[in-house]
Amino acid sequence: MSTSPDRRWIVSRRFDLAILAAPLIASLGSLFALGVEGRSIPLWAFLLIIVCADVAHVWATTYITYLDSEVFRRRRLLLLLPIPLSFLISYRLHDHSPELFWTLLAYVAIYHFIQQQWGFIALYKARGREKSSFDYYLDKWTLWAGSLGPVLLWHASPARQFDWFNAGESFIVTIPENLRLDIVLVSAFFGLVWVLRQVQRFSSERDLNVGKTLWMVFSWISWWVGISLADHPLISAAFLNLFHGVPFIALVWHRSNRKWQGQEGGPSRLVAWLSQRRNWVYFMVCIIAAAAIEESLWDGMVWRVYLPSLLGLEAHSSASLLSFWVALLSVPQIVHYYLDAWIWKLDTNNPDLPGLLKLGGGAR
Numbered sequence: 001m002s003t004s005p006d007r008r009w010i011v012s013r014r015f016d017l018a019i020l021a022a023p024l025i026a027s028l029g030s031l032f033a034l035g036v037e038g039r040s041i042p043l044w045a046f047l048l049i050i051v052c053a054d055v056a057h058v059w060a061t062t063y064i065t066y067l068d069s070e071v072f073r074r075r076r077l078l079l080l081l082p083i084p085l086s087f088l089i090s091y092r093l094h095d096h097s098p099e100l101f102w103t104l105l106a107y108v109a110i111y112h113f114i115q116q117q118w119g120f121i122a123l124y125k126a127r128g129r130e131k132s133s134f135d136y137y138l139d140k141w142t143l144w145a146g147s148l149g150p151v152l153l154w155h156a157s158p159a160r161q162f163d164w165f166n167a168g169e170s171f172i173v174t175i176p177e178n179l180r181l182d183i184v185l186v187s188a189f190f191g192l193v194w195v196l197r198q199v200q201r202f203s204s205e206r207d208l209n210v211g212k213t214l215w216m217v218f219s220w221i222s223w224w225v226g227i228s229l230a231d232h233p234l235i236s237a238a239f240l241n242l243f244h245g246v247p248f249i250a251l252v253w254h255r256s257n258r259k260w261q262g263q264e265g266g267p268s269r270l271v272a273w274l275s276q277r278r279n280w281v282y283f284m285v286c287i288i289a290a291a292a293i294e295e296s297l298w299d300g301m302v303w304r305v306y307l308p309s310l311l312g313l314e315a316h317s318s319a320s321l322l323s324f325w326v327a328l329l330s331v332p333q334i335v336h337y338y339l340d341a342w343i344w345k346l347d348t349n350n351p352d353l354p355g356l357l358k359l360g361g362g363a364r
């Protein structure tokens with residue numbers, strides 16, 4: 001049975017298409033900045049792509065976790081325990097080997113990026129009430145083939161560096177260069193089978209899950225352009241981080257607005273007030289401000305590119321102090337990785353989520 005048009009979108013056609021079109025247009029815009037800006041990411045692009053999209057989306061998680069008193073009361077241990085654990089593990093690991101710390105964090109980040117894209121696809125599958133086990137595994141393997149394929153090609157390129165954070169990380173393993181063709185063929189196989197399956201479903205059932213299809217296509221574009229085809233850090237940052245951060249922030253806004261619209265009192269009055277439609281600018285300003293403060297501390301205490309020269313800050317006197325700052329400033333990011341695996345599950349962990357997003361069950 002085909003899916004009725006009103007069930008094809010998580011929010012609405014305009015909203016859903018906008019959260020994909022915006023990062024695509026902005027990412028394509030990065031192509032035109034290359035000839036002017038050279039080989040580095042200019043400060044304006046860093047502020048827009050990294051601070052306002054990537055780091056801000058980490059802080060957006062607080063709206064549906066720590067600032068929601070009902071969620072915090074119900075899942076206090078889940079929310080609080082990762083904070084000291086992530087700090088202690090990060091501190092000990094960085095103090096032991098900064099290279100190992102950044103390498104492991106880069107691989108965790110890659111896994112998180114892929115899983116978030118699968119999360120959006122899973123939401124559309126739930127929205128469309130897809131129940132086929134075959135389609136579930138085909139969708140998941142195709143998403144991973146389109147995402148992991150470029151990452152594996154990266155590992156099979158002797159001339160390239162593992163510079164996800166550009167903080168001294170390195171490949172844990174390398175892949176023989178003569179396997180590059182095999183990686184491309186395997187990815188292409190999954191992509192072709194997936195396309196044929198969508199054509200077959202549309203031909204026989206007149207059913208095309210538009211949102212799922214667009215997310216699959218755009219995920220492939222994000223990884224293949226951002227990792228394999230781009231030879232410039234600005235393009236990579238745009239295609240990877242904008243597709244990752246912008247849709248997440250938009251969906252958090254919608255979820256918060258649906259929950260708190262018309263309510264401005266109670267224990268969660270701050271997030272309730274910020275979630276009113278008329279206050280969406282303040283909603284964004286708060287997380288961008290938090291992201292800007294975090295990145296300022298990163299630059300002042302760790303990277304030391306802009307602020308030290310402006311403020312006359314001296315270098316750290318010990319490696320342990322540097323490890324302290326790295327561990328402390330990594331906490332929001334690592335905790336976000338952890339919580340993101342929980343806050344979108346359509347199960348008893350989030351009893352209000354299906355109603356807020358008007359979803360059916362079945363997303364895994």
